[in-house]
Amino acid sequence: MTSNDKLNISVQLFGAFRRVHPRPVELCIERNTKIKAVKSALESALRELNPAFDDTELLSKSVLANNQKIYQDDDVIEESASIAILLPVCGG
Amino acid sequence: MTSNDKLNISVQLFGAFRRVHPRPVELCIERNTKIKAVKSALESALRELNPAFDDTELLSKSVLANNQKIYQDDDVIEESASIAILLPVCGG
């Protein structure tokens, strides 16, 4: 799980995603995986954690981000990290 | 001074006008005098009260008003009243 080529990614969930799973989702991915693929891995993990989860629209409307910025689809994850999946927002 | 055809008009002064005279100016005018003529009467009264007063521009930039509204030049004063002369304003 923590060999040189594998990364541990913890994905924080907010808002409606907390109904799918109450805690961060832990993913194990290859180093330099593109964000697009990380999102697919998250989808699989959520289905496994909560078999009732079938709202793929929720994921397609969301973006991944770290503490500092929102990722683009072609960004790659180079280190183990805590990231977050962000639904459409509604602050103010 | 208080016959039927004469009105007592008290004109309140504000802002820079307070330097010309510290108290309201009392005018005695004919009933139904137009505002334009009231303004002239005020000018004469101010010159009499303060011989150093010669800033007629101050008056030309000002308007007369009562508690409720600003008078137009053709308005007439029908009753004894307390009115005010208002310089360009600068609130906020």
Next chain:
Amino acid sequence: MSGKDHFAIATQPIQVQAAVDFAADDAHGAADLFIGTVRNVNLGKAVKGVSYDVFDELTINVFRELAIEARQRWGDKLNIYIEHYKGRLDILGVSILIAVSSPHKDESFKACRFIIEEIKHRAPIWKQEHYLDGDSDWVQGHALCSHGPVSYDDKPIPESHKHCKHY
């Protein structure tokens, strides 16, 4: 049901919390507040304070007219709070406080902005600046006229106002 109003000429320090409490409304999601304060410089001269002179009754009447005009444009429900100070203020002193609350934010921003712009042009209030060098001066202002809204308006200027100096 129409919103509520509070208009006052203050001679004690203006309290922001009172305006916030007044404007609060179960049915409103937004409030915009404008606070005018005395700054330490004007046109390059160092200022140590300002005195405001106010024709109280007519000023309150102008506030009332502005509230009516604001509701005509941005809806009946607005709660509107306007206080202007009268007397002497030091630097940082609050000269005016306007609070407007409304169901949604756009109306409260626009009505608050409208009210401050109109007050500067229409309310019989005068400002004397006291300078650090000991001088003081009544600030040049906007000539009054007997017309309605003058300044912050998307609409074209009506013919009847075009002669007014404030355009």
Next chain:
Amino acid sequence: MSGKDHFAIATQPIQVQAAVDFAADDAHGAADLFIGTVRNVNLGKAVKGVSYDVFDELTINVFRELAIEARQRWGDKLNIYIEHYKGRLDILGVSILIAVSSPHKDESFKACRFIIEEIKHRAPIWKQEHYLDGDSDWVQGHALCSHGPVSYDDKPIPESHKHCKHY
């Protein structure tokens, strides 16, 4: 000299006076404040409260970006105060408070408006409404993208943003 900033995610009731005190500045004559509060109805449903979920670190980073962008447009001197609530609020509870002070009023109004519009589109904050009938629902919002300013802008939309849903 550049103005100062205060950014926070509040879990205690947001205090308006603290924002007023923070924004106060000898050299500033104007402050505009926006207060967002929980209202008793949304889309026709009776609301009894709202819960906000916030990704704190990124939200603070968005606030910081917005302050930079606001100063680029309306001047270095702006003092900017932004607090957003996290957790549950009843009707009338303050969800957001923005205060912007500046030498003159135009900048403070425009920057304050800019900041609230951008926050609604860019800050990772979510809102769950609790209804009188016992139901509750996460409110549909604005999809995030990795671009800059999105919403309250006089300039034409840059080509690179045109695919974003929030235009």
